[in-house]
Amino acid sequence: MRVILVCALLSPLSLSHACPKECSCNSNTKVVDCRGRGLYDIPRRLHPDTQELYLQDNRIRGLGSMAFREIPLVRILDLSNNSITSISPTALLGLRTLQRLSLADNSLRELDKRLLGPIRSLSHLDLSHNSLWGLPGAMGDSLRNLSHLGLAHNRLTRLDRSLLEALTHLDSLTLRGNPWRCDCQLIGLKLWLETYLFKGGVVDEVLCSQPEEMRERDLQKIPYQLFHACMTTSYHYLFANIHHLESERLMRGHTHGNHAHPSSHTLHVPMAMGEGFGGGGGGGGGGAGGMTECETKQRQRPVNLRHAIATVIITGVVCGIVCLMMLAAAVYGCAYAAIMAKYQRELKKNEELAAAQGADHATADEKEPLENAIA
Secondary structure (H helix, E strand, O other): OOOHHHHHHHHHHHHOOOOOOOOEEEEEOEEEEEOOOOOOOOOOOOOOOOOOOEEOOOOOOOOOOOOOOOOOOOEEEOOOOOOOEEOOOOOOOOOOOOOOOOOOOOOOEEEEEEEEOOOOOEEEEOOOOOOOOOOOOHHHHHHHHOEEEEEEOOOOOOOHHHHOOEEEEEEEOOOOOOOEEHHHHHHHHHHHHHHHHHOEEOOOEEEEEEEEHHHOOHHHHHHHHHHHHHHOOOOHHHHHHHHHHHHHHHHHHHHHHHHHOOOHOOOOOOOOOOOOOOOHHHHHHHHHHHOOOOOOOOOOOOOOOOHHHHHHHHHHHHHHHHHHHHHHHHHHHHHHHHHHHHHHHHHHHHHHHHHHEEEEEHHHHHHHHHHHHHH
């Protein structure tokens, strides 16, 4: 009787974590496969030790708050090819070990900046084949360990450079199939791509859709001269990159508990391409003539006042040292010229004295034979 009672008490506990009837489960590999089952929602009673959950090819339309709270140890989560249009900012709360997330082939228009906030281990994120207009720059803090990012076939016209600069471990990036607008606002992406490719990164292509004269052209192959309408002075480009390097140094020193908004570290300024970059000057005139007027420039982000003061002080010290060196050189030159002039005067005086003494000796020699003859 006691054995039957114990079994009756334990049976609800075992059933509470049984494999959902809509899925197939492997207790050895801790994989739950729910692909192509016509699901409209996330299945319940998932085992808490689940490490891989495959939900692609279903009819899921949204993810509510803490949708995966039953499986906090999941490492791979595939939600591709559903009908997801909205995701709660706290949908992934608790998934601190998540490494691969696929939301490809859905109908997402935007992502909340808090969606990936608690996840620091994410290495693979696929957002391709959606309707995303952009990604929030503040999401960069959650993507620092990302090695692959898929953004192909969305509605992206530009990307926040502060987001891209946070992806320090990125190995591959897909951007094709987006309606990129190749104007002044996309120069930041072009500059970042050049640095990214130089470091060994892999990217497919960024084909321009607008303006019309740049349609179907790869952003990476467009010469800077065609962005002539964006030019101001080469100093803007110089100082923007100096500020970027300083921001990188500061961000490396920050701990996870003291993250500043990425936009405060990166200064978006219109960058000059005419003087700061090499290349044939012949294409500049034609490209500038056909280039449409740029959109309204983004509001510049505040620059750290201490950095500005330090820069001014350092510049003043360097200029002072240079002036002192120039003054010392001038004094040395004047002293050297005075010494050489004095030396030349004394040399000339000695030569004249030697010549006069030689003439006196010659006159004395001529008189001596004459006196001897008279005697």
